[in-house]
Amino acid sequence: MRLRRKPWIDKALTEVLESYLYMEKLERFRGQWQQRFPGKEICLEIGCGKGRFITGMAALHPEKAFIGIETARDVAFFAARKAKEAGLTNVCILYGNAEHVEEWFAEGEVAQLYLNFSDPWPKARHAKRRLTHHNFLARYEKLLAPGGSLHFKTDNRALFDFSLEEFRAYGMELTAISFDLHHSKYENEVQTEYEERFSSAGTPINFCEAHFKQRQKA
Numbered sequence: 001m002r003l004r005r006k007p008w009i010d011k012a013l014t015e016v017l018e019s020y021l022y023m024e025k026l027e028r029f030r031g032q033w034q035q036r037f038p039g040k041e042i043c044l045e046i047g048c049g050k051g052r053f054i055t056g057m058a059a060l061h062p063e064k065a066f067i068g069i070e071t072a073r074d075v076a077f078f079a080a081r082k083a084k085e086a087g088l089t090n091v092c093i094l095y096g097n098a099e100h101v102e103e104w105f106a107e108g109e110v111a112q113l114y115l116n117f118s119d120p121w122p123k124a125r126h127a128k129r130r131l132t133h134h135n136f137l138a139r140y141e142k143l144l145a146p147g148g149s150l151h152f153k154t155d156n157r158a159l160f161d162f163s164l165e166e167f168r169a170y171g172m173e174l175t176a177i178s179f180d181l182h183h184s185k186y187e188n189e190v191q192t193e194y195e196e197r198f199s200s201a202g203t204p205i206n207f208c209e210a211h212f213k214q215r216q217k218a
């Protein structure tokens with residue numbers, strides 16, 4: 001998601017910094033998320049964009065906490081501002097690249113993981129940047145608690161097919177697959193910004209739920 005540079009954001013950032021938006025020393029939170037959100041199940045969206053999904057989910061589920069990771073600074077700001085304006089106390093945004101997610105979350109600290117309309121990176125030489133590439137799956141496996149699942153939505157059929165292959169090759173169990181989520185039996189509580197845009201243009205939305213298999217500890 002590209003935005004034209006908006007200098008006013010530099011000032012506005014301070015209104016959400018260290019309350020809804022964290023930009024520095026994110027490793028301080030590793031293993032400490034229960035202190036930040038006591039008693040709440042931790043849900044994580046990677047590539048949260050302007051935050052429509054996580055703020056919508058947070059409003060519906062006050063018993064859970066929703067953390068968004070976003071690598072575009074101004075986009076992360078908009079997500080944080082949306083959470084603040086909605087008066088939500090169970091949301092925050094981490095500004096950074098999900099490549100570092102293991103530095104910010106301890107093993108098993110996340111109950112539920114969401115990837116919504118991830119950038120497709122269509123060129124084969126960029127496949128490692130796709131958030132469903134097996135290098136990312138190895139990171140997610142560590143931070144997801146036993147029984148936790150990954151929910152993935154995308155308009156992009158090529159990315160979806162690639163992702164299903166990656167999930168299967170990694171040994172994940174696929175417990176739901178739909179090539180047309182909005183006309184399926186699966187629940188879809190909140191639409192993301194991209195989802196609304198694509199579905200209103202008639203593009204079917206692909207969805208799957210995947211679980212990591214429990215591995216025996218050595």
Ligand SMILES: C[S@@+](CC[C@H](N)C(=O)[O-])C[C@H]1O[C@@H](n2cnc3c(N)ncnc32)[C@H](O)[C@@H]1O
Nearest residue numbers: 001047049070071072097098116117192193194
């Ligand atoms: C296509 S947008 C989708 C935004 C939102 N999830 C939605 O469905 O409306 C993808 C977002 O993921 C972010 N993103 C891409 N790669 C990322 C990464 N490695 N770590 C964190 N965010 C990333 C981009 O900056 C962009 O805002």
